[in-house]
Amino acid sequence: xxSNSSALSFFHRNEFLIRRLHSLSGLVPVGAYMCVHLITxxxxxxxxxxxxNNVFTIHSIxxxxxxxxxxxxxxxxxxxxxGVWIAQTGKSNVQQYRYTHNRRYSxxxxxxxxxxxxxxxxxxxxxGWFHMDWWLKSVAEPLGMAQFRPYNAASSLADAMNDFxxxxxPIFYLVGVLACTFHLANGIWTAGITWGLWLTPKSQNRASVxxxxxxVFIGAAGIASLVAVKTTDSKAAKVIEDEMYKVRVEGHMVxxxxxxxxDGHQHKEERKPExxxxx
Amino acid sequence: MIAPGSExxxxxxxxINVRVLRQDGPGLPQYWERHQVDYEPDMNVISVLQKIAAxxxxxxxxxxxxxxxxxxxxxxxxxxxxxxxxxxxxxxxxALVDRLVEDNPEEIELQPMTKxxxxxxxxxxxxxxxxxxxxxxxxxxxDGSYDMGAGPRISRADQEQNYPLSQCMSCGCCLExxxxxxxxxxxxxxxxxxxxxxxxxxxxxxxGFIGAHAISQxxxxxxxxxxxxxxxxxxxxxxxxxxxxxxxxxxNCVAVxxxxxxxxxxxxxxxxxxxxxxxxxxxDR
Numbered sequence: 376x377x378s379n380s381s382a383l384s385f386f387h388r389n390e391f392l393i394r395r396l397h398s399l400s401g402l403v404p405v406g407a408y409m410c411v412h413l414i415t416x417x418x419x420x421x422x423x424x425x426x427x428n429n430v431f432t433i434h435s436i437x438x439x440x441x442x443x444x445x446x447x448x449x450x451x452x453x454x455x456x457x458g459v460w461i462a463q464t465g466k467s468n469v470q471q472y473r474y475t476h477n478r479r480y481s482x483x484x485x486x487x488x489x490x491x492x493x494x495x496x497x498x499x500x501x502x503g504w505f506h507m508d509w510w511l512k513s514v515a516e517p518l519g520m521a522q523f524r525p526y527n528a529a530s531s532l533a534d535a536m537n538d539f540x541x542x543x544x545p546i547f548y549l550v551g552v553l554a555c556t557f558h559l560a561n562g563i564w565t566a567g568i569t570w571g572l573w574l575t576p577k578s579q580n581r582a583s584v585x586x587x588x589x590x591v592f593i594g595a596a597g598i599a600s601l602v603a604v605k606t607t608d609s610k611a612a613k614v615i616e617d618e619m620y621k622v623r624v625e626g627h628m629v630x631x632x633x634x635x636x637x638d639g640h641q642h643k644e645e646r647k648p649e650x651x652x653x654x
Numbered sequence: 655m656i657a658p659g660s661e662x663x664x665x666x667x668x669x670i671n672v673r674v675l676r677q678d679g680p681g682l683p684q685y686w687e688r689h690q691v692d693y694e695p696d697m698n699v700i701s702v703l704q705k706i707a708a709x710x711x712x713x714x715x716x717x718x719x720x721x722x723x724x725x726x727x728x729x730x731x732x733x734x735x736x737x738x739x740x741x742x743x744x745x746x747x748x749a750l751v752d753r754l755v756e757d758n759p760e761e762i763e764l765q766p767m768t769k770x771x772x773x774x775x776x777x778x779x780x781x782x783x784x785x786x787x788x789x790x791x792x793x794x795x796x797d798g799s800y801d802m803g804a805g806p807r808i809s810r811a812d813q814e815q816n817y818p819l820s821q822c823m824s825c826g827c828c829l830e831x832x833x834x835x836x837x838x839x840x841x842x843x844x845x846x847x848x849x850x851x852x853x854x855x856x857x858x859x860x861x862g863f864i865g866a867h868a869i870s871q872x873x874x875x876x877x878x879x880x881x882x883x884x885x886x887x888x889x890x891x892x893x894x895x896x897x898x899x900x901x902x903x904x905x906n907c908v909a910v911x912x913x914x915x916x917x918x919x920x921x922x923x924x925x926x927x928x929x930x931x932x933x934x935x936x937x938d939r
Contacts, residue, residue: 387861387895391932394899464863465833465902471741472831472906480833480904565903568918571926575919576908 416600423529423612493551552597560590699746733825828907866907
């Protein structure tokens with residue numbers, strides 16, 4: 376028996392633990408983070424200054440890159456890798472058995488794949504994944520990636536989303552956010568069964584309704600963010616952000632950090648020199 | 655003008671076309687074959703198969719070996735005649751031809767179950783299903799050399815919860831419809847003994863998903879006052895490889911179960927029990 380057990384792959388031997396950690400990581404921290412993220416984004420609807428203020432708060436977290444990797448990127452990578460493995464263990468038969476729950480099973484896997492492509496591209500597009508100079512200078516920025524400037528939050532975001540005629544990225548984000556929203560809302564429902572929260576078909580139906588309402592709210596926050604980005608006047612926003620930055624620096628609320636700003640960001644300036652007004 | 659005959663009783667076909675997915679033996683390729691039988695009122699798929707076997711002739715008139723199938727009770731309690739009829743898994747004894755031709759008057763399509771190794775034509779090897787019941791020790795352990803006396807009384811509420819689970823006939827519909835339960839079929843190696851082939855099969859089955867039927871039976875026997883003596887052993891199997899965690903919540907099992915067993919409730923119950931058991935195991939040691 377022992378020789379058989381040791382012959383089993385690591386995944387098979389720890390299947391229960393890995394799958395439960397996968398379920399947990401989808402809720403906390405990944406799912407919880409996604410809610411905070413989308414609600415923060417939706418605050419742009421209240422104006423560039425409100426959004427900028429929220430971003431300042433987030434960027435006051437000490438050791439932010441470490442926190443990002445430990446509580447966001449790491450768990451997302453784990454959830455994605457195990458998710459792909461889990462999806463490979465099943466074989467969808469929705470063509471044959473056209474039940475609602477079976478469709479949800481297929482959609483959970485399809486939206487998972489979409490979410491992986493979306494999140495990896497999205498983080499690269501705005502965050503850049505890594506902030507080493509060589510990476511930004513020779514890989515991310517030449518590809519038009521790593522475009523978000525935390526201290527010019529709304530303006531850099533609006534500029535980034537308006538590349539390629541201002542329609543490609545918003546559609547990409549809309550599809551991605553809606554896929555993530557379904558994946559989270561349906562994932563909460565399946566997690567409730569996995570952990571034994573809702574038992575009977577009746578209670579599972581009630582949970583479905585709850586999860587659907589939750590999904591509508593989170594999806595609405597995502598759509599609101601996109602509307603807000605598309606209606607943001609980048610130039611006007613930048614003026615406000617630079618004023619807010621100045622005040623924060625003068626008030627010792629943030630340390631000056633040009634890497635997080637559009638103006639101080641040398642690589643960007645090298646690429647796109649400001650047009651000099653004719654004398 | 656009202657079309658004539660629109661209110662007349664539905665015309666019954668004089669012939670029934672049947673398409674059968676055949677296979678001459680384990681591991682051999684499958685092929686479709688058309689058969690035609692005379693219609694009779696109140697036929698079921700078993701009586702159609704009896705006619706097909708008796709004529710042993712395709713609809714083109716070609717002589718073929720009789721189609722093989724399995725059946726037992728003919729009243730939907732043994733599960734042995736389970737097959738995929740018009741794309742849906744069910745018992746062929748309770749699949750009535752009059753209902754089937756209402757849905758598709760052209761043809762009845764018969765396939766063996768796709769999640770189990772085919773022995774011949776519509777007969778399949780369901781041994782993995784029974785092996786998985788052994789994995790969760792789906793029985794009440796009363797073997798011993800001394801008199802254990804009368805069993806404890808079971809409350810009315812427990813009886814009502816357990817009785818539906820006890821109706822499982824091990825037909826395998828839940829497994830056939832489950833996207834997480836995938837086929838495991840081994841080929842016998844040349845010169846391999848029965849024992850080593852069986853051992854190899856068991857080892858392969860032990861890694862596969864245990865299935866809704868076994869999860870539900872584990873919950874049934876864990877709720878039994880004597881059966882729960884080995885509840886931890888069942889939980890060990892359910893929290894092991896291919897256990898409860900491999901469920902993907904597609905919930906097809908409960909939708910296709912001919913006995914309407916609340917399988918998804920059992921699965922959620924097993925999930926809750928697995929949560930408690932794994933926490934207890936981790937923090938009590």
